[in-house]
Amino acid sequence: MTINRPILQAPWRTQRQRVGAILLGIVAAIMVAALYLSVASQSTLIGREVQTLEREISLAKQENANLKTELARLLSYHAVETRSDGLGFYPASEEETHYLLVPGYSGREAVVLLEESKEMVNPSLPSEYSVSLFDWFETLR
Amino acid sequence: MRREFSWRSLSLAGIFAMIGILIVVQMTRIQVSSEAADFRDQAVRYKGWMETVYPARGEIYDRNGKLFAGNQSVYEIGVTLDNIENPQSLAVILSTVLNLESTEILNKISNAAEGQVYLRIADYVPAAQAEELISIKSEIEEESSNSTQSGDSLAGLNFREHLARSYPENTIASNVIGFVNQSGRGYFGIEEKYNDLLAGNAVQVWVPADPNRVEEIPHVPDGTTLILTLDRELQASTERILDESLYSYGAQSGTIVVMDPQNGEILAMASTPRLNLSNYGQYEQLFDSASEYNRAINMPYEPGSVMKILTMAAALDLGVVTPQTSYTDLGVYPIGGATIKNWDQEAWGVQDMTGCLQHSLNVCLAWIAVEMGTDNFYGYMSKFGFGHPTGIDLSGEAGGRLKVPGDADWYPVDLATNSFGQGITATPIQVMMATSAVANNGVMVTPHLLYGMVRDDKQYDFPHQDAGNPISKETAQTLSEMLANSLAFEESKALVPNYRLAGKTGTAQIPTEYGWYASEVTNTSFIGWGPVDDPQFMIYVWLEKPTTSIWSSKTAAPVFGEVAAETIRLLDIPPDHIRQQYASEQ
Numbered sequence: 001m002t003i004n005r006p007i008l009q010a011p012w013r014t015q016r017q018r019v020g021a022i023l024l025g026i027v028a029a030i031m032v033a034a035l036y037l038s039v040a041s042q043s044t045l046i047g048r049e050v051q052t053l054e055r056e057i058s059l060a061k062q063e064n065a066n067l068k069t070e071l072a073r074l075l076s077y078h079a080v081e082t083r084s085d086g087l088g089f090y091p092a093s094e095e096e097t098h099y100l101l102v103p104g105y106s107g108r109e110a111v112v113l114l115e116e117s118k119e120m121v122n123p124s125l126p127s128e129y130s131v132s133l134f135d136w137f138e139t140l141r
Numbered sequence: 142m143r144r145e146f147s148w149r150s151l152s153l154a155g156i157f158a159m160i161g162i163l164i165v166v167q168m169t170r171i172q173v174s175s176e177a178a179d180f181r182d183q184a185v186r187y188k189g190w191m192e193t194v195y196p197a198r199g200e201i202y203d204r205n206g207k208l209f210a211g212n213q214s215v216y217e218i219g220v221t222l223d224n225i226e227n228p229q230s231l232a233v234i235l236s237t238v239l240n241l242e243s244t245e246i247l248n249k250i251s252n253a254a255e256g257q258v259y260l261r262i263a264d265y266v267p268a269a270q271a272e273e274l275i276s277i278k279s280e281i282e283e284e285s286s287n288s289t290q291s292g293d294s295l296a297g298l299n300f301r302e303h304l305a306r307s308y309p310e311n312t313i314a315s316n317v318i319g320f321v322n323q324s325g326r327g328y329f330g331i332e333e334k335y336n337d338l339l340a341g342n343a344v345q346v347w348v349p350a351d352p353n354r355v356e357e358i359p360h361v362p363d364g365t366t367l368i369l370t371l372d373r374e375l376q377a378s379t380e381r382i383l384d385e386s387l388y389s390y391g392a393q394s395g396t397i398v399v400m401d402p403q404n405g406e407i408l409a410m411a412s413t414p415r416l417n418l419s420n421y422g423q424y425e426q427l428f429d430s431a432s433e434y435n436r437a438i439n440m441p442y443e444p445g446s447v448m449k450i451l452t453m454a455a456a457l458d459l460g461v462v463t464p465q466t467s468y469t470d471l472g473v474y475p476i477g478g479a480t481i482k483n484w485d486q487e488a489w490g491v492q493d494m495t496g497c498l499q500h501s502l503n504v505c506l507a508w509i510a511v512e513m514g515t516d517n518f519y520g521y522m523s524k525f526g527f528g529h530p531t532g533i534d535l536s537g538e539a540g541g542r543l544k545v546p547g548d549a550d551w552y553p554v555d556l557a558t559n560s561f562g563q564g565i566t567a568t569p570i571q572v573m574m575a576t577s578a579v580a581n582n583g584v585m586v587t588p589h590l591l592y593g594m595v596r597d598d599k600q601y602d603f604p605h606q607d608a609g610n611p612i613s614k615e616t617a618q619t620l621s622e623m624l625a626n627s628l629a630f631e632e633s634k635a636l637v638p639n640y641r642l643a644g645k646t647g648t649a650q651i652p653t654e655y656g657w658y659a660s661e662v663t664n665t666s667f668i669g670w671g672p673v674d675d676p677q678f679m680i681y682v683w684l685e686k687p688t689t690s691i692w693s694s695k696t697a698a699p700v701f702g703e704v705a706a707e708t709i710r711l712l713d714i715p716p717d718h719i720r721q722q723y724a725s726e727q
Contacts, residue, residue, distance in 0.1 A: 065214070069307045072310075075207070111202065
């Protein structure tokens with residue numbers, strides 16, 4: 001004769017286990033959401049900063065153009081001529097011109113506006129701010 | 142106990158469930174409502190906007206880095222119609238500062254179209270005027286915040302700063318630079334020729350409002366910056382000498398070009414009249430036609446005896462004559478039913494070829510052309526580039542006219558007249574390009590103004606281009622010596638002490654609209670280069686209708702001498718004996 005005697009957990013214990021599992025799920029979800037929110041907010045802040053910097057670059061370029069033009073006006077031919085006349089300078093005549101032989105000097109060279117080619121700086125955001133959470137998980141696998 | 146209070150949990154759960162259901166219901170209702178389309182449109186509008194980005198126009202520099210054309214901030218001034226509080230005071234203040242009619246501004250505001258949000262009042266307003274308005278606006282705002290009474294108001298006034306073309310040198314090199322109008326298009330000269338490079342490419346850009354998508358905004362590169370071969374100091378000096386010459390010799394207008402004959406770089410190019418590029422609206426008052434903008438390239442004319450250099454070059458190169466060939470000048474030369482005479486109507490007797498050039502004998506050169514034959518003569522003229530543009534990098538270059546046998550209006554006498562520069566038209570730059578072969582050991586150079594350009598943070602310098610070898614090195618050197626000797630023998634006013642120069646005068650009659658030549662007026666020209674043993678400059682002078690004298694030797698030649706002296710000073714070219722001493726020490 002076989003005796004089947006089922007042993008049941010106390011009901012409050014089962015409930016506690018369920019609640020615990022649900023809470024664990026909720027905490028995990030909150031952690032993921034908080035992490036995601038943190039990354040997203042930082043990414044947004046950086047994006048806003050980039051926008052501000054780009055605006056500043058644009059304003060700086062305008063200011064640079066203004067200053068270049070202003071400088072060119074101050075150093076324009078007629079401005080310099082007027083100032084040099086005022087200071088008592090005059091063009092040297094042929095009799096007043098003395099030539100010196102400078103070995104190796106081959107005359108005036110034309111202007112070089114850029115001494116060397118510059119490398120382009122990539123203004124993109126670090127990958128941490130553009131990779132989604134799922135992409136990040138992918139990289140861990 | 143637990144059961145007793147379980148209704149509380151159930152009630153709370155029910156309330157939250159109900160709230161959830163209500164939210165879902167409301168979301169569904171909004172999605173399917175009649176306003177859903179409007180909300181969707183609004184969402185799209187807030188996502189971002191399309192914007193046309195115009196790159197900053199590239200700058201233009203001279204060969205020493207002096208700015209000829211740059212950019213400067215100007216303002217667009219407009220009003221947001223809904224925000225205007227006092228249109229009368231707005232109109233009065235704007236009219237006072239911007240020199241506009243207040244009634245006109247008021248009419249614009251009151252007659253704005255239905256649904257119009259923004260109205261542009263003025264554009265390209267200088268920064269000083271805009272800043273004055275900004276300061277008035279803030280003063281009024283401050284006053285109104287301190288008082289309860291409603292008075293003047295500039296509410297609704299908007300300012301948009303943007304870049305516009307600026308020319309710090311005003312008139313200097315204006316004939317070469319050209320100008321840019323308010324729609325951003327270049328006219329004349331470099332501004333027109335290189336408009337696409339300078340302007341860059343305007344790009345339609347989607348600007349997302351979402352900062353996370355900031356990377357999607359493409360980078361729009363600025364226009365290309367150009368470096369010209371011009372030397373600002375030499376250009377200004379050349380223009381000054383040209384202006385003084387017009388006054389001294391009573392000439393109607395004129396042109397002076399300075400070029401490096403070894404590479405075709407244009408060092409200075411002056412022409413009259415000149416436009417102040419900061420006020421290009423005066424264009425129509427100054428010029429009757431576009432061809433007057435830069436006479437050096439736009440206006441072909443009969444150059445006269447400067448062409449004798451090229452006739453002689455062709456004859457020497459063919460071996461038809463040598464410097465020692467003698468010719469007995471009888472003062473007349475009959476050809477094709479016409480008679481060619483010398484400039485003074487006199488016979489000069491026995492002359493060698495240097496004498497023919499020195500005394501500028503039409504009869505001698507006509508004889509040489511006939512000795513060469515039409516095929517050879519016109520073959521050489523074609524090789525020298527006559528009849529088509531040089532390809533100089535300026536807009537609107539004219540090609541001149543070289544009539545050749547077979548053309549309906551070519552007659553045998555043209556062979557003789559063409560030999561001394563009548564009956565053929567060419568621009569000063571064409572004559573310079575052709576003559577560069579004589580100065581540059583037989584190699585003809587292409588005149589150009591672009592030295593280099595800066596693009597994508599890199600500077601690219603352009604190598605010069607040769608335009609062929611129409612004559613041999615020996616011919617070029619022989620002819621240079623002949624021309625230098627002829628200048629020295631006649632004690633020309635073109636000479637500069639301590640420098641050996643070669644050159645030739647040209648006094649040309651001017652054809653009238655009736656087909657014959659005017660008797661009282663001439664075009665006087667001079668082309669020369671130096672130092673003969675190492676030419677570093679070639680100068681062309683053209684004075685139109687001088688009144689103090691009709692002869693080139695008394696007008697264009699002294700102007701050449703003055704420009705040559707200035708060129709020597711500014712380019713630091715030592716006297717011949719110093720250069721030769723240095724060369725012997727090497």
